[in-house]
Amino acid sequence: KAGVTQTPRYLIKTRGQQVTLSCSPISGHRSVSWYQQTPGQGLQFLFEYFSETQRNKGNFPGRFSGRQFSNSRSEMNVSTLELGDSALYLCASSLGQVPDTQYFGPGTRLTVL
Amino acid sequence: QKEVEQNSGPLSVPEGAIASLNCTYSDRGSQSFFWYRQYSGKSPELIMSIYSNGDKEDGRFTAQLNKASQYVSLLIRDSQPSDSATYLCAVNQAGTALIFGKGTTLSVSS
Numbered sequence: 402k403a404g405v406t407q408t409p410r411y412l413i414k415t416r417g418q419q420v421t422l423s424c425s426p427i428s429g430h431r432s433v434s435w436y437q438q439t440p441g442q443g444l445q446f447l448f449e450y451f452s453e454t455q456r457n458k459g460n461f462p463g464r465f466s467g468r469q470f471s472n473s474r475s476e477m478n479v480s481t482l483e484l485g486d487s488a489l490y491l492c493a494s495s496l497g498q499v500p501d502t503q504y505f506g507p508g509t510r511l512t513v514l
Numbered sequence: 515q516k517e518v519e520q521n522s523g524p525l526s527v528p529e530g531a532i533a534s535l536n537c538t539y540s541d542r543g544s545q546s547f548f549w550y551r552q553y554s555g556k557s558p559e560l561i562m563s564i565y566s567n568g569d570k571e572d573g574r575f576t577a578q579l580n581k582a583s584q585y586v587s588l589l590i591r592d593s594q595p596s597d598s599a600t601y602l603c604a605v606n607q608a609g610t611a612l613i614f615g616k617g618t619t620l621s622v623s624s
């Protein structure tokens with residue numbers, strides 16, 4: 402069974418731009434969670450989607466948004482990028498809602514210049 | 515603010531020794547506890563999950579949970595150089611998000 406896939410793997414943007422990241426969960430998984438990982442803050446929860454509904458949202462500004470489609474694929478969008486948004490963005494899927502075991506994708510490395 | 519605390523390390527142990535990784539959490543209502551391993555440049559992978567007080571063993575790994583003390587630990591027996599990684603503790607209360615600690619870096623020397 403294929404694992405969680407994330408695209409793109411690397412991205413370079415400039416301040417003020419917006420970006421959309423994509424996550425395809427493991428086949429059959431209905432829950433997708435997004436995390437931001439930085440050396441200083443570690444893994445921080447962004448949001449969780451289950452069956453197209455946002456179940457939980459982390460403490461991030463409204464510039465961060467997401468959605469989930471009927472096939473469970475998910476996208477997250479960051480608008481008006483700031484230098485501090487440079488991070489590894491990880492997507493994790495699980496069969497059911499958290500705390501079902503989460504399987505992480507390889508991540509998208511975003512660099513904001 | 516729910517918090518999960520871990521010593522950042524690095525924790526250095528010789529090959530064959532027992533590595534002990536510790537984690538404390540602030541939310542007394544937490545119900546599910548996980549240990550993830552993350553190699554440098556890779557994404558986290560689940561090692562163990564534990565839900566009730568006591569010990570849970572899986573191969574060389576033992577997770578220990580003490581809800582009264584709000585403490586969860588991971589023991590790695592017969593540590594190998596391939597165990598060198600960052601270990602992330604994660605805690606969850608039903609219906610809420612998974613909260614991760616910042617991780618402990620383990621270095622196993624041969």
